[in-house]
Amino acid sequence: MPKRILFLSLLVFLSCAPRDKRQKIVFWQFWEMPVIQPQIEAFEKAHPQYKVEVEQLTWQNGFDKIVAAFASGQVPDLCELGSTWAPQFASEGVLLEIAEGIEPMKSHYLMWEPVTIGEKIYGFPWVVGTRAMFYNKTLFARAGLDSTKPPETWPELLNDAKKIKELEKDIYGYGENAGERHILYKKFLPFAWSNLGSVLSPDGKKAVLNSQENKEALEFLVSLLPYAMIERQDALDQAFKQGKIGLLVSGAWLLRTIPQDAPDLRYGVALIPKPDKGRGIHASFLGGEMLVIPQKAKNPEGAIELVQFLIQEENAGALAKAVKTVQPATREAPQDPYFSEDPYQKVFLEQAKTAVHPPTHPKWVVMQEVLNDAMEKAFYRKKTPGQALDEANARIDSLLAAP
Amino acid sequence: MMKRILLWSFVFLTFLLSSFPLFWMLFLSFKTQGQFGLQNYLDLMASGPFARYVLNSLVVALFVVLGNVTLAAMTGYAFARKSFHGREVLFATVLGTLMIPKQATMIPVFILMTKFHLLDTYAALILPFLVDGFSILLVRQYLLSLPPDLEEAARLDGASELRVFWQVVMPLAKPALAVVAINAFLVNWNSFIYPLILTSRQAMRTLPVGLALYAQGEHSLDWGHLMSGSTLSALPILLVFLLFSRQIISGLTQGAVKG
Amino acid sequence: MRARQTLLFLSPWLLTLAAFYLFPVVYSLVLSLLNFNPLSPSATTWAGLANYVKAFRDPVLGKAAVNTLYFVVGTVPVTTVLALVLAILLNRSLPGQTFFRAGFFVPTLVSMVVISLVFKQLYAQDGILNQALSLLGIQGKAWLLDERTALPGIMVMDVWSAVGYYMLLFLAGLQAIPGELYEAASIDGSSKLSQVFQITLPHLRPVALVVIVVNTIRSFQVFIEVFVMTRGGPLNSTLTVVYDLYERAFYRFEMGYASAIAYLLFAVIFLVSLIQARFLRLGQPVGG
Numbered sequence: 043m044p045k046r047i048l049f050l051s052l053l054v055f056l057s058c059a060p061r062d063k064r065q066k067i068v069f070w071q072f073w074e075m076p077v078i079q080p081q082i083e084a085f086e087k088a089h090p091q092y093k094v095e096v097e098q099l100t101w102q103n104g105f106d107k108i109v110a111a112f113a114s115g116q117v118p119d120l121c122e123l124g125s126t127w128a129p130q131f132a133s134e135g136v137l138l139e140i141a142e143g144i145e146p147m148k149s150h151y152l153m154w155e156p157v158t159i160g161e162k163i164y165g166f167p168w169v170v171g172t173r174a175m176f177y178n179k180t181l182f183a184r185a186g187l188d189s190t191k192p193p194e195t196w197p198e199l200l201n202d203a204k205k206i207k208e209l210e211k212d213i214y215g216y217g218e219n220a221g222e223r224h225i226l227y228k229k230f231l232p233f234a235w236s237n238l239g240s241v242l243s244p245d246g247k248k249a250v251l252n253s254q255e256n257k258e259a260l261e262f263l264v265s266l267l268p269y270a271m272i273e274r275q276d277a278l279d280q281a282f283k284q285g286k287i288g289l290l291v292s293g294a295w296l297l298r299t300i301p302q303d304a305p306d307l308r309y310g311v312a313l314i315p316k317p318d319k320g321r322g323i324h325a326s327f328l329g330g331e332m333l334v335i336p337q338k339a340k341n342p343e344g345a346i347e348l349v350q351f352l353i354q355e356e357n358a359g360a361l362a363k364a365v366k367t368v369q370p371a372t373r374e375a376p377q378d379p380y381f382s383e384d385p386y387q388k389v390f391l392e393q394a395k396t397a398v399h400p401p402t403h404p405k406w407v408v409m410q411e412v413l414n415d416a417m418e419k420a421f422y423r424k425k426t427p428g429q430a431l432d433e434a435n436a437r438i439d440s441l442l443a444a445p
Numbered sequence: 446m447m448k449r450i451l452l453w454s455f456v457f458l459t460f461l462l463s464s465f466p467l468f469w470m471l472f473l474s475f476k477t478q479g480q481f482g483l484q485n486y487l488d489l490m491a492s493g494p495f496a497r498y499v500l501n502s503l504v505v506a507l508f509v510v511l512g513n514v515t516l517a518a519m520t521g522y523a524f525a526r527k528s529f530h531g532r533e534v535l536f537a538t539v540l541g542t543l544m545i546p547k548q549a550t551m552i553p554v555f556i557l558m559t560k561f562h563l564l565d566t567y568a569a570l571i572l573p574f575l576v577d578g579f580s581i582l583l584v585r586q587y588l589l590s591l592p593p594d595l596e597e598a599a600r601l602d603g604a605s606e607l608r609v610f611w612q613v614v615m616p617l618a619k620p621a622l623a624v625v626a627i628n629a630f631l632v633n634w635n636s637f638i639y640p641l642i643l644t645s646r647q648a649m650r651t652l653p654v655g656l657a658l659y660a661q662g663e664h665s666l667d668w669g670h671l672m673s674g675s676t677l678s679a680l681p682i683l684l685v686f687l688l689f690s691r692q693i694i695s696g697l698t699q700g701a702v703k704g
Numbered sequence: 705m706r707a708r709q710t711l712l713f714l715s716p717w718l719l720t721l722a723a724f725y726l727f728p729v730v731y732s733l734v735l736s737l738l739n740f741n742p743l744s745p746s747a748t749t750w751a752g753l754a755n756y757v758k759a760f761r762d763p764v765l766g767k768a769a770v771n772t773l774y775f776v777v778g779t780v781p782v783t784t785v786l787a788l789v790l791a792i793l794l795n796r797s798l799p800g801q802t803f804f805r806a807g808f809f810v811p812t813l814v815s816m817v818v819i820s821l822v823f824k825q826l827y828a829q830d831g832i833l834n835q836a837l838s839l840l841g842i843q844g845k846a847w848l849l850d851e852r853t854a855l856p857g858i859m860v861m862d863v864w865s866a867v868g869y870y871m872l873l874f875l876a877g878l879q880a881i882p883g884e885l886y887e888a889a890s891i892d893g894s895s896k897l898s899q900v901f902q903i904t905l906p907h908l909r910p911v912a913l914v915v916i917v918v919n920t921i922r923s924f925q926v927f928i929e930v931f932v933m934t935r936g937g938p939l940n941s942t943l944t945v946v947y948d949l950y951e952r953a954f955y956r957f958e959m960g961y962a963s964a965i966a967y968l969l970f971a972v973i974f975l976v977s978l979i980q981a982r983f984l985r986l987g988q989p990v991g992g
Contacts (some may be wrong), residue, residue, distance in 0.1 A: 049499070072663070095645075095646075097645045098647070100641065100654070100657045100658055101663040102661060103637075103641055103660060106551070107641060107642050109954050109957075112743050113552050113745060114556040115745075131743060134743040138596075206882065220938065221937060221938060222844070223850060223937040224935055273849070274849075275664070276666065279664075281830070295664040295665055303478070303479075352915055407955060407957075418939055422938065435970070452793060456793055456804055460804055463811070464810070466823065466826060469822070469826070469863075470831060512716075516716035516717075517716070518718055519716060523714050529710050535714070538721065540921075540974075540977060542721075543918065544973040546927070546946045546970075548927065548949055548950045548962075549732045549953075549962065549966030550728035550729070550731075550732055552742065552959070556731070572720075572723070573720070574715070575720065576716045578796070581717065582914055582918070583873070586727070586911055587876065587880065589910045590907060590909075607712075610713070611944075622875055624872060624876045629812065629874065635815040635816070638814065672818075678815070679810070679813040683806065683810070686813070693876050693879060
């Protein structure tokens with residue numbers, strides 16, 4: 043009996059808790075609480091009229107939740123969106139257009155493309171994550187290659203991969219992706235872009251996927267296959283850490299896990315090779331996280347204040363330093379000694395300068411599928427690179443033609 | 446005798462083969478940064494929200510089990526023993542609810558919960574699953590395999606319908622109810638998608654969601670913590686299973702069917 | 705009076721149906737007749753039966769349907785038979801009976817996401833499976849990356865994780881069989897094996913309905929394994945209907961089309977279940 047009374051009175055007490063007078067800002071993001079919490083607390087201290095409700099989303103299924111929220115109108119005030127998802131949301135008109143105070147900010151940040159439609163901007167860049175080339179110095183030395191000179195061109199890359207593959211049965215020269223269809227296009231495009239190829243014509247009205255440059259890029263990737271380990275990204279990362287792969291295009295998350303899983307690994311990071319000495323650029327995939335405010339947000343003013351706080355150099359920088367897998371999207375980041383003095387982070391920031399973002403087109407998501415399909419067919423030798431790209435080009439053209 | 450040994454060896458070998466992945470999981474759960482130990486487990490148990498996640502999962506699972514063992518059982522009984530207008534059609538709806546993929550109803554359920562103002566509450570995680578089609582089906586089928594003699598006898602003795610249900614049918618249906626309990630606990634305990642979209646605050650998270658947040662990064666997987674979390678997560682269900690599976694041991698319930 | 709009491713017994717289900725199933729079911733049915741983009745619900749247009757027509761013409765969906773059928777046919781009978789055999793064997797008193805039952809049941813305790821992740825590692829080029837095979841002198845490969853072995857690999861994992869669960873159901877069903885029947889048969893001189901066929905199996909019919917029908921329904925809806933392990937690849941060889949549906953709803957934002965696919969799947973599952981129930985005569989009560 044007394045237990046029941048206690049329980050009931052506890053219920054009553056809890057429901058009578060004093061009401062919070064502060065304005066609520068609902069913030070959905072993907073980072074772990076220990077990482078984001080200090081920033082939230084700092085913000086609340088500096089802006090005592092606000093109370094931020096942070097929700098951490100899972101990387102695998104958080105997106106479903108975001109879609110459900112938009113579909114039902116129950117949206118957060120501020121939401122983190124991956125740079126590959128943001129264009130879709132922006133083009134559907136469900137994000138708040140940022141008009142005031144944006145001009146002075148523009149020059150300070152990279153990666154506005156995912157939230158830019160024409161002249162209008164629908165969000166803010168937060169952190170960038172590009173891809174660079176990791177190489178195993180020990181394997182280089184064993185193969186008779188200069189471990190201080192990672193390959194800068196495609197012919198050099200092919201040659202190095204070949205030499206390393208010859209070392210031993212279970213050693214591979216290169217790591218090529220397969221088995222995760224949905225990211226294959228991210229592996230192809232850097233090479234296409236390096237060769238100055240692109241997916242769409244500059245006006246976005248025509249597909250130029252089957253251009254000579256793109257075909258060369260895909261042919262090159264296919265030519266690496268005999269010397270490559272063909273597996274999913276996490277398996278490739280794992281194999282690289284175990285010293286089984288000579289060269290691998292991967293992301294900054296490796297910088298975090300190599301010290302944990304393979305502290306003795308002697309490795310380096312370099313820019314992704316370009317087609318040849320006088321040709322092309324060192325392109326990579328420009329990705330990262332954006333911060334957007336839904337049109338239907340209940341507290342857009344609060345959200346804007348929060349965004350401006352989060353993307354400041356010191357805060358975005360603090361986040362980047364805590365997670366080590368991304369860099370802040372600010373242009374000043376390379377001057378921060380943390381990044382400029384770290385031999386690996388330095389390369390990533392350098393690479394981000396020539397990294398390219400996929401076309402911002404409302405149907406990009408479907409085009410991605412078409413690209414992934416073409417990659418798969420080429421890698422599994424169902425079609426030659428030329429055929430695969432021709433077919434993909436036709437499909438994208440018909441996509442563009444449809445209303 | 447030989448036959449028994451052969452049978453036993455067959456069972457044992459099959460057991461070893463099928464446990465192989467599980468032993469590997471257990472092995473991984475003790476591995477952290479190249480060393481072996483309990484670190485993964487300690488990390489999880491020390492992480493503040495973990496205890497809360499377990500509590501939430503427990504509360505929700507407990508209520509769902511209770512609901513299914515009583516309410517769903519009632520419905521199953523009605524389908525098995527009573528004849529009424531539209532029985533076939535209604536039973537078809539029971540099966541029908543099992544046939545619609547969650548992915549198609551996720552968003553409307555989310556909208557529904559929003560309209561009911563039930564987001565981020567225990568109610569959202571409990572109410573829709575209180576009376577599950579599978580439980581109804583199981584009880585009905587089990588009762589169909591039992592002769593209705595005892596119930597008839599009780600009715601003739603003047604017992605009310607409710608009484609017949611509680612005092613005659615429920616005890617008879619123990620094996621089925623045990624399975625219903627285990628199943629309801631299991632499905633709910635490991636349920637991921639609905640808790641994910643229906644809860645927001647960390648305080649309302651359940652174990653599977655909490656574990657995913659903790660161990661599944663964007664590009665990497667924290668195997669040690671994921672495995673230890675999964676092992677810890679499996680323990681309560683194992684307990685429930687052991688508790689209830691006593692009901693499913695030959696000989697315990699057979700006597701009741703005799704006249 | 706009787707009717708009112710029956711209503712009382714049915715009320716929990718009726719309430720649940722009305723509160724939590726009616727709306728989502730009608731909502732998604734209506735969605736299937738619309739062009740609905742979840743990101744901009746206000747731009748919805750009427751599609752009529754266009755989504756359904758599109759479904760029949762969609763070669764990718766066709767592949768998904770074939771894969772799903774292959775999955776169902778390949779896993780349901782195997783799981784059912786294995787579960788039945790194990791249940792019968794573990795029903796008689798054998799040393800370590802409870803231990804074995806628990807052991808076979810453990811795969812069911814672990815969430816499918818985790819099991820899929822574990823098997824994904826197991827099946828990798830340098831995973832444990834290949835290491836074990838190399839001890840036997842067999843050269844393994846990356847099982848999930850080959851379009852011929854990816855789906856079978858997932859099917860094996862599925863059977864592995866489901867057998868214990870259905871074994872449990874059969875074990876429960878076995879309790880309803882009066883022991884006297886077996887005694888009488890033994891006295892009559894019939895062998896243990898023929899007793900299984902004459903007594904056990906017929907009495908298990910109602911429970912077998914649950915096992916087969918539920919397993920079929922769930923197998924038609926296979927999703928998590930594909931999502932975690934292969935995302936439908938390589939080359940659509942592991943694409944299942946529900947996975948295709950999910951991709952269209954959440955990545956292509958074609959929710960109307962996805963709903964149409966869901967209803968077509970529902971119709972198929974319903975038909976199959978009906979056939980199973982009638983053909984196997986599993987719905988009828990066992991004679992006293």
